[in-house]
Amino acid sequence: MKNDTALDLLAEYRELAALCDTLTAAQWRAPSAFYDWTPWDEIAHLCYFDETALQAVREPERFVSEAAALNARISGGAEFSAIQRETFGQLDGPALLALWRERHEALAHELSLLAPTARLPWYGPLMSARSFASARLMETWAHGQDVWDVMRRRRPPTARLKHIAHLGFTTFGWTFANRRQPVPEIVPHVALRAPDGSIWEWGDAGSPHRVSGTAEDFCLLVTQRRHVHDTSLEYTDGPVSDWLHMAQCFAGPPAEGPKPGVRQLAYAG
Structure with a gap:
């Protein structure tokens, strides 16, 4: 294979x-x-x-x-x-x-x-x-x-986002551990709308700790290309909110993502 x-x-x-x-x-x-x-x-x-x-x-x-x-x-x-x-x-x-x-x-x-x-x-x-x-x-x-x-251009989202979203979900605990913070004893439910309109899901569907929105917004967040406030993601308070304010799906020491509004760009087309 x-x-x-x-x-x-x-x-x-x-x-x-x-x-x-x-x-x-x-x-x-x-x-x-x-x-x-x-x-x-x-x-x-x-x-x-x-x-x-x-x-x-x-x-x-x-x-x-x-x-x-x-x-x-x-x-x-x-x-x-x-x-x-x-x-x-x-x-x-x-x-x-x-x-x-x-x-x-x-x-x-x-x-x-x-x-x-x-x-x-x-x-x-x-x-x-x-x-x-x-x-x-x-x-x-x-x-x-x-x-x-x-270039102030909007990139068309593709199904390849699923690889990045998966990394984003699987690094939930690591994001906390990498910052020497206690890892929440939860399994969040992540439901993301794919570019074709289908829903990609990870985690415990019965969990009260949830995040939903577009796969593109989630990937922009976990790669620290947008602040959570500059996305349309909806999420619960508590551990999920804490996670999304510092999410990091890439290796290395803790990194600080952009401040709110810094990377909300006007697109030329």
């Missing part, structure tokens, strides 16, 4: 690459609301970690060694944005995009050949190939949102 999630990952890559094909020189350098990263920074970030992901697939022992060195640099105060510029700074936007295309096409292909349960190293515990592909899809979608925001 092959890793079909890699096909969705490839589609996500190609959609963002096609958008970047339309960027002007000025847009490549325009700051986004994500720490003032430009589209160049966003693609450099994806390219860097798609390169390391390829290494994790092809040379896992070397990856583990170099991942430890990267973690040491970050712990010592280095910033991802500076490392990316150090690595790719000689490339302009179109050249960087061409390199990223080469890397992500290769990664998606190699992941597609693996069994979904194959184990791969990453920056933390080993991951299944399916989860690995889902995590790369989530990061591509999240950083892609920053590019869409720079």
Whole structure:
């Protein structure tokens, strides 16, 4: 059985690459609301970690060694944005995009050949190939949102959101634990309206602790691209409200999402 999630990952890559094909020189350098990263920074970030992901697939022992060195640099105060510029700074936007295309096409292909349960190293515990592909899809979608925001364009939602929503739900407890807070002893019910109008559900359908709304809003929230107040999500007070005000579906130390209103952009079309 092959890793079909890699096909969705490839589609996500190609959609963002096609958008970047339309960027002007000025847009490549325009700051986004994500720490003032430009589209160049966003693609450099994806390219860097798609390169390391390829290494994790092809040379896992070397990856583990170099991942430890990267973690040491970050712990010592280095910033991802500076490392990316150090690595790719000689490339302009179109050249960087061409390199990223080469890397992500290769990664998606190699992941597609693996069994979904194959184990791969990453920056933390080993991951299944399916989860690995889902995590790369989530990061591509999240950083892609920053590019869409720079262009002030609304991205059409797709069924690929289900991978991100699943990560959002499964990181409920981790969001608290990562902040050294007690994990609520509940299983929330999450019911999201998919782009095709169907309902995706997770958790205990009988739970009094609930969140509902569009899958797009939920994914924007858990990737910290929108504040909960800037979505149409409906949710119960207590543990679910606490969760949604700090939800984080990506690995790493606790991150602070945008303040209310900061990323409610006017779309050009």
